[in-house]
Amino acid sequence: MSSESERAVLGTLIFKPNYLDSVDIDESLFSTPLNKKVFSLISTIWETDRPEEIPLAVLNDRLMDGTRSDYVGNLTTGLQSYSLDRFTQCVNEVRRAKELRLIAAALDKELRLEVKTGNPDHEAWERIFRKIDALRTIESKGSDPVLRRLSEIDPQPILWAWPNRIPRGKLSLIVGDPGLGKSFLCVDLAARISTGRMWPDLSERSAIGSVLLLTAEDGLADTVVVRAAAAGADLSKLIVLEGITKKGEARTFNLGKDLPILERVIKDTPDLSAIFIDPISAYLGDLDSHKNAEVRGLLAPLSALAERANVSIIGVSHLNKSTASEKAVYRVMGSLSFVAAARACWGVIIDPEDPDQERRLLVPVKTNLSVKPTSLGFRIIDGRLEYESQPVRIDANEAFSSKREDREQRSVAESWLREILQAGPQDVKDIMKQAKSEGVPGSTLYKVCDRLGVIKRRQGFGQFKNSTWELGMREAQ
Structure with missing residues (x-):
């Protein structure tokens, strides 16, 4: 609890250094020399420059140790809230943890003294037990429940990027076998958002916004740009995150440790509406995509970021080879946590009734927030995706069945x-x-x-x- 609370305090101060003027806190509250140093640097930068945010690059430079830069960057990963109330709560947890350490140290000293004398008397044992009771009291204080009455929460409408299909501020998935047009579908959606075009199933235009693309499988010059131009996109509003550079060395973006950088990109692009990650498996780093706990640990902060920024995050994934289950949700590659975390999951399949095997179907696999969404048919013609005008009635489980x-x-x-x-x-x-x-x-x-x-x-x-x-x-x- 102590280390998590300390990280939350430092991570929040990076984004909200002005909280230092509202809460009484000093470096003595922190348990490690590194955390003490990070806090001291944040305080110094705030007192000197009064910035809206603490620049990570400046913080890293002043630490003067390249091996610690990832640690500083990861302080902001997974933060659920930057509110002053939440920050104050974390500071109180850190303060209680300090009291706990002091009592533990005193207890250790008392025990060592009594053991050294060889025969602790009744009063000595009473002192030890009182310290143990105090220790337990402080420890329980650090585990307070976080409660909130529903009556205190203002209801909010669900916001949509693509009405009734792709929600804003949520994680969605597009899944299907290789070569069926998932990437074409993403480019088409990005093009509609970038230009405010009509949605294929509605007489309603998309809100115009920028789109961030993370694409690991298609070439930018010969594929992504060509498809986006064919789809009629405003290319100036499509932004590609090609990777991360550090000290002149480039590497692949990593969802596990680079969310603070992604959040910075979002803040630097005020009209950003959607982020496409194609495929999401290419950006997991060393994470095992088949382990539920690891996947949940990665997707929870990603979903929280989508909600904070009110941005649609759409991940692309493949299907597994299993035909044992008749449930479409079990056909998504990797851990079931991918589908569990997504608020909408759409599958792309070939229409088995099409003799030319050219017709694709976009079918709802999971839609927590939608109201009876229909499937849509589409084809890829002359390098662009074209939807059919009428919806398709087909159940996802039927579409993905082993038959x-x-x-x-x-x-x-x-x-x-x-x-x-x-x-x-x-x-x-x-x-x-x-x-x-x-x-x-x-x-x-x-x-x-x-x-x-x-x-x-x-x-x-x-x-x-x-x-x-x-x-x-x-x-x-």
Whole structure:
């Protein structure tokens, strides 16, 4: 409790240093030399410059120890509130923890003294027990419940980026197998937000705003910009977070430790409406995406940030290979905590009834805040996404059921293989290796070869045998 409260106090002071004028606090309350030093630096910067926020770069420089920069940055991660009331509560917890340390030290001294004398008398034991009672009292004070009456909370309407589909201030997910157009869908949504265009299912325009893109799989120059332009986006309002630089070295953005940087980006972009993270698995760092506790620990502060900033955060994810469950929510890759944390989850599938396998369906997998949302059909035509005018009536569990799995899996494999072979003949071993890394079953690839008109060639014998696949003339055009 002590270390968490100290971190909350220091993290809040980074964003709200003016609280130093409202609450009596000094460095003696902190338990570690590092926290004492950070507090002292914050106090000095506040007294000298009176900034609205403490610049992290300045704080890091004055610490004069690069190994501590991540620690300072992480002080602001996971803060649920910057309010003065919450700050005061944390300061009181730190103050009680200090009292606890003092009593513990006194108790330790008393015990050592009595043990040294070899035969503590009755009065000595009474003193020890009184100190233990005081210790317990202080410890219980540090665990006060946080209570709030509902009558004290003003009701607020749910705000929407895309009405009844993508809420503002919440985390949402878009899930589906590779190659079905999830990234196209994100670019289309970003384009509508950037220009204030009509939503495909409503006679209502989007509020105009900027959009932040985190994209780990598509090239910016040859894919993202091209698709955004084709979608009619205002490119000046689409911002890409390419990574993080530190002392001249670049690295990938990490949701676990870089939320303070993301919050800074949000504050520096006042009209920011949405953030797309495609795919979310690329920004987890060393976190195990299959462990519920780790995923919850990461998504809770991300969801809190979305709510504080009133920004829609949309993560993109793939599906797992399991067909054992008929529930769509269990098909999302990784821990169930991803779906649990999201207030809306939308699935993208191929319409198994479409003979050309070109029609996609956007189906509601989970919608906590929506009122009976419908599915939507769309196609990707000439490098842009085009919606159908009429809604589609299909249940997500039906759409993701194992009865459709074989047909859908073949369709996904067919699209994937066609894209791979567009570059020319490919070694079958290389194809299978890449397919395994991307979750495309090799057995299914063999099944779709005839449909694609794949030409299979073999050269050599024995250990020198080499097999290649290439598209027939019709598919290659």
